[in-house]
Amino acid sequence: MLKEKGLLFDVTMCVGCGSCYKACKEQNKLPQTNKDFLKDHLSENTYTVVEQYGDNYARKLCMHCDEPSCASVCPVGAFKKSDTGAVLYDGDKCIGCRYCMQACPHKVPRYEWEKTQPRVRKCTLCHDRVKAGKLTACAEACPTEATLFGNMDDLIAVAKKRLKENPGKYYQHIYGLEEAGGGHVLILSPVPFEQLGYTAKLPKESMPSLTMKAMEKIPPVVAVGGVFLTGMYWLTKRKNEIAREEKKSNKGIKV
Amino acid sequence: MVALFVLALFILFIAMDFIVLKVQGKTHPAFEKVLSISGLSYVPEMEIKVPDDIVLSKGHLWMKKNKSGLVKLGVDDFVNTALGNISIQNNLSVGKELKRGEVIFEGKVGNKKLKFHSPVNGVVRSINSNSHDREYSDSYSNWNVELSSKDFASGNVTYFSGSEALNWLRQEFTKLDDFLKLHSAMPELVGATMYDGGKMVEGVKAGLNDKAAEDFEKEFLSL
Amino acid sequence: MKLSEILKPTFWKVVSVIIVTVGLYSTYFRFTRGLGASTNLYDTVPWGLWIGFDFLGVGLAAAGFTIAATVHIFHMHKFEPIVRPAILTAFIGYSLVATLLIVDLGRPENFWHPLVMWNIHSVMFEITWCIICYTTVLVLEFAPVVLEKFNLKAPIKLLKKFSIPVVIAGVLFSTLHQSSFGSLYLIVPGRLHPLWYSPLLPVHFYISCIGVGLSMIIFESYLIARAFNRGLNMNILSGAAFAVLIDLIIGFLLKVFDFISTGKLALLTVPSKETYLFYLEILIGTFIPIFLLSQKKVREDRKWLYFSAIFVIAGFMLNRLNVCTTGLERSAGYTYFPSFDEVSITLMLVVLAMFAFRLVVKFFPVFEEEPILHSKQNNVLETKQIILSE
Numbered sequence: 131m132l133k134e135k136g137l138l139f140d141v142t143m144c145v146g147c148g149s150c151y152k153a154c155k156e157q158n159k160l161p162q163t164n165k166d167f168l169k170d171h172l173s174e175n176t177y178t179v180v181e182q183y184g185d186n187y188a189r190k191l192c193m194h195c196d197e198p199s200c201a202s203v204c205p206v207g208a209f210k211k212s213d214t215g216a217v218l219y220d221g222d223k224c225i226g227c228r229y230c231m232q233a234c235p236h237k238v239p240r241y242e243w244e245k246t247q248p249r250v251r252k253c254t255l256c257h258d259r260v261k262a263g264k265l266t267a268c269a270e271a272c273p274t275e276a277t278l279f280g281n282m283d284d285l286i287a288v289a290k291k292r293l294k295e296n297p298g299k300y301y302q303h304i305y306g307l308e309e310a311g312g313g314h315v316l317i318l319s320p321v322p323f324e325q326l327g328y329t330a331k332l333p334k335e336s337m338p339s340l341t342m343k344a345m346e347k348i349p350p351v352v353a354v355g356g357v358f359l360t361g362m363y364w365l366t367k368r369k370n371e372i373a374r375e376e377k378k379s380n381k382g383i384k385v
Numbered sequence: 386m387v388a389l390f391v392l393a394l395f396i397l398f399i400a401m402d403f404i405v406l407k408v409q410g411k412t413h414p415a416f417e418k419v420l421s422i423s424g425l426s427y428v429p430e431m432e433i434k435v436p437d438d439i440v441l442s443k444g445h446l447w448m449k450k451n452k453s454g455l456v457k458l459g460v461d462d463f464v465n466t467a468l469g470n471i472s473i474q475n476n477l478s479v480g481k482e483l484k485r486g487e488v489i490f491e492g493k494v495g496n497k498k499l500k501f502h503s504p505v506n507g508v509v510r511s512i513n514s515n516s517h518d519r520e521y522s523d524s525y526s527n528w529n530v531e532l533s534s535k536d537f538a539s540g541n542v543t544y545f546s547g548s549e550a551l552n553w554l555r556q557e558f559t560k561l562d563d564f565l566k567l568h569s570a571m572p573e574l575v576g577a578t579m580y581d582g583g584k585m586v587e588g589v590k591a592g593l594n595d596k597a598a599e600d601f602e603k604e605f606l607s608l
Numbered sequence: 609m610k611l612s613e614i615l616k617p618t619f620w621k622v623v624s625v626i627i628v629t630v631g632l633y634s635t636y637f638r639f640t641r642g643l644g645a646s647t648n649l650y651d652t653v654p655w656g657l658w659i660g661f662d663f664l665g666v667g668l669a670a671a672g673f674t675i676a677a678t679v680h681i682f683h684m685h686k687f688e689p690i691v692r693p694a695i696l697t698a699f700i701g702y703s704l705v706a707t708l709l710i711v712d713l714g715r716p717e718n719f720w721h722p723l724v725m726w727n728i729h730s731v732m733f734e735i736t737w738c739i740i741c742y743t744t745v746l747v748l749e750f751a752p753v754v755l756e757k758f759n760l761k762a763p764i765k766l767l768k769k770f771s772i773p774v775v776i777a778g779v780l781f782s783t784l785h786q787s788s789f790g791s792l793y794l795i796v797p798g799r800l801h802p803l804w805y806s807p808l809l810p811v812h813f814y815i816s817c818i819g820v821g822l823s824m825i826i827f828e829s830y831l832i833a834r835a836f837n838r839g840l841n842m843n844i845l846s847g848a849a850f851a852v853l854i855d856l857i858i859g860f861l862l863k864v865f866d867f868i869s870t871g872k873l874a875l876l877t878v879p880s881k882e883t884y885l886f887y888l889e890i891l892i893g894t895f896i897p898i899f900l901l902s903q904k905k906v907r908e909d910r911k912w913l914y915f916s917a918i919f920v921i922a923g924f925m926l927n928r929l930n931v932c933t934t935g936l937e938r939s940a941g942y943t944y945f946p947s948f949d950e951v952s953i954t955l956m957l958v959v960l961a962m963f964a965f966r967l968v969v970k971f972f973p974v975f976e977e978e979p980i981l982h983s984k985q986n987n988v989l990e991t992k993q994i995i996l997s998e
């Protein structure tokens with residue numbers, strides 16, 4: 131059913147060569163930011179990094195969430211989930227409030243701080259290439275197939291199969307499948323994910339639903355509040371009138 | 386850190402404001418000495434202030450010494466509250482010598498005149514001709530007469546200042562309340578008038594009764 | 609006021625001029641060099657002092673809707689004299705917030721986009737709209753004061769007709785956006801420290817804004833008394849202080865409930881920067897003021913009332929800034945401290961807001977009510993005259 135594309139990154143297969151890092155830079159025409167790619171971090175000029183944790187290497191990039199926080203919080207709808215599964219950004223709409231950066235559970239979006247007309251920057255899941263029927267640049271460049279590109283349902287099946295066939299090799303969890311409502315980048319690892327710098331302990335429900343719970347209450351609050359205030363207006367007005375009338379009649383008796 | 390920084394900034398500005406006022410010799414409204422009157426039957430609830438640099442004499446004239454050693458005198462808040470719109474008239478001339486207890490000026494209320502007595506011995510130095518259009522709310526910036534006086538400095542006079550003045554004023558207002566009770570001919574009418582927010586029925590306005598004016602002078606304006 | 613008097617340097621005038629001059633330079637710098645050069649913001653700390661101040665400004669201006677509702681909806685006319693100052697405060701507060709937001713936006717030239725590009729799922733979108741609508745309400749509520757000045761009776765009459773629906777709309781808009789400032793953080797359970805994160809965040813924000821809005825009115829009354837040489841109406845202020853007390857107690861009980869129901873009590877014993885700041889916030893903003901204000905003597909004493917208001921305001925500042933900076937620091941992995949430009953632009957806007965307030969008060973009948981001393985004395989005078997006549 132899902133024809134949406136995604137990536138599967140398998141830590142056990144990654145040799146830390148940095149090919150994806152370099153391919154991404156090339157593909158997106160990004161300038162060099164650090165001589166040693168292992169020491170680099172996500173930035174407006176780096177959409178993906180390879181981080182070293184002992185013998186393991188972990189890629190970081192946008193998870194292309196199914197219900198992306200970044201898209202849900204943007205007041206002008208500058209982020210959109212495209213039909214390929216990529217979460218895309220439209221710099222012409224953006225007002226630069228940076229709520230997307232604040233809200234992203236994976237702390238992915240970066241900002242062009244040094245520009246006077248800055249944009250938000252992040253991985254695009256190589257949208258143009260995918261549209262043209264190609265793989266993402268990083269997947270294509272990967273010599274070991276640690277980064278695998280494909281249809282989401284295929285990737286999920288592959289991931290499940292690997293976990294099942296090599297229970298000793300993997301930490302039994304597909305990161306990104308359910309985290310924060312799930313997304314289009316899946317990760318397999320031999321160790322618990324917090325040891326590789328991934329944000330662990332994310333709730334399974336999608337982040338936007340947390341906000342929706344509060345936003346849903348707006349119509350009833352407005353309705354009940356409106357009625358209550360109008361009611362109080364008439365009630366207290368009437369009360370004051372009665373008090374005034376009583377006052378008048380009291381005085382009459384006294385004089 | 387940011388939270389503490391902003392908090393510190395906020396407190397710094399407030400503290401600085403206190404210090405600036407202190408240097409300027411002014412009092413922050415939070416530290417003004419005020420007397421709140423309440424619970425009396427004829428005198429309504431209100432607040433009365435006595436600035437720090439003001440002293441009150443027993444005859445309800447306030448005095449304030451300025452830098453050149455001269456003493457300004459005026460009618461205090463109590464009189465302004467009790468009598469309302471009084472106009473001050475005096476027959477003094479600059480250079481005249483005044484003995485303590487002598488009439489310094491008269492206040493005209495309706496068609497009655499009330500005498501105010503000088504609380505000190507001194508020589509008239511100037512007379513404020515603008516004092517007629519006084520504003521109630523600011524008794525202490527409307528002075529009437531300026532004297533040069535030695536006994537003000539020597540401490541020969543009974544006067545009140547600071548919290549002492551407030552305590553004394555409280556007693557005076559209580560006394561005024563009794564006074565009004567005694568002299569009130571139509572308590573119900575007064576009661577009703579007060580009840581309605583003090584708006585007076587048209588046409589009841591009339592002059593002071595002689596006895597009442599005399600008693601007021603004796604009770605409140607004598608030294 | 610004569611020119612010479614305006615030009616006469618006083619301490620605060622000099623300070624203000626310096627702050628504004630430096631602030632203008634910083635503003636120029638911010639717009640020509642961009643956010644990176646002028647702020648200490650960072651990819652994982654995208655919101656800093658400016659957003660924090662927007663939180664403060666909106667909360668402190670909350671008296672605009674509470675007082676308007678108290679007087680016009682609940683008919684407690686005792687508070688009438690502070691309606692106009694409260695509305696003016698709210699209006700100026702919101703203008704400050706809007707200006708600061710525009711300074712903070714990465715693409716300020718696109719500030720109008722939310723008007724035409726809608727995303728109804730965004731809390732930020734909702735806040736933007738509520739603030740626009742509420743500012744319109746404030747303009748309508750304040751318009752009679754301006755019209756009075758120019759003696760235009762017909763439009764005042766028209767406005768009077770709609771005044772109650774306008775006030776009700778104002779209360780609703782305020783309720784929504786005041787609480788929505790809390791909702792902004794509902795989406796970051798993993799980032800905001802659990803001491804502050806709570807599904808009830810919007811409710812906490814709403815309750816605390818009412819108390820602090822009233823405290824701000826109390827605090828401001830002293831500033832006005834000081835600047836315009838006016839008396840303080842202690843009767844009204846003690847009334848407002850009592851409302852603050854009730855509000856603080858409700859807020860505290862809700863917090864207790866929140867902590868117990870989500871099992872966060874254990875967090876209170878973890879020694880960390882967050883815990884200490886949390887304690888400080890509760891101590892200054894809740895315990896001390898509740899202790900003070902629960903005594904009638906304090907509520908009626910001008911000195912202690914002043915300090916109580918300062919405590920409530922300080923506690924509120926701590927709370928909001930804890931939510932939007934302290935509570936996020938750990939997860940950001942970066943310690944943010946505002947840059948010089950951030951501080952100076954903020955200070956400049958605060959000074960300009962105070963200046964605007966003064967200016968409006970000078971030219972428009974904001975304090976329509978006679979000073980209290982005055983009317984009461986007339987009252988006695990007339991009573992007295994009745995008594996002394998026979």
Ligand code: SF4
Nearest residue numbers: 192193195199200234
């Ligand atoms: S990981 Fe962050 S930036 Fe990427 S889609 Fe999800 S919320 Fe958006």
Ligand code: SF4
Nearest residue numbers: 204224225227228230
């Ligand atoms: S910074 Fe731009 S993309 Fe991000 S939430 Fe704000 S307007 Fe939307």
Ligand code: SF4
Nearest residue numbers: 154178253255256268
């Ligand atoms: S999908 Fe494309 S943009 Fe994203 S990390 Fe890979 S190469 Fe870079």
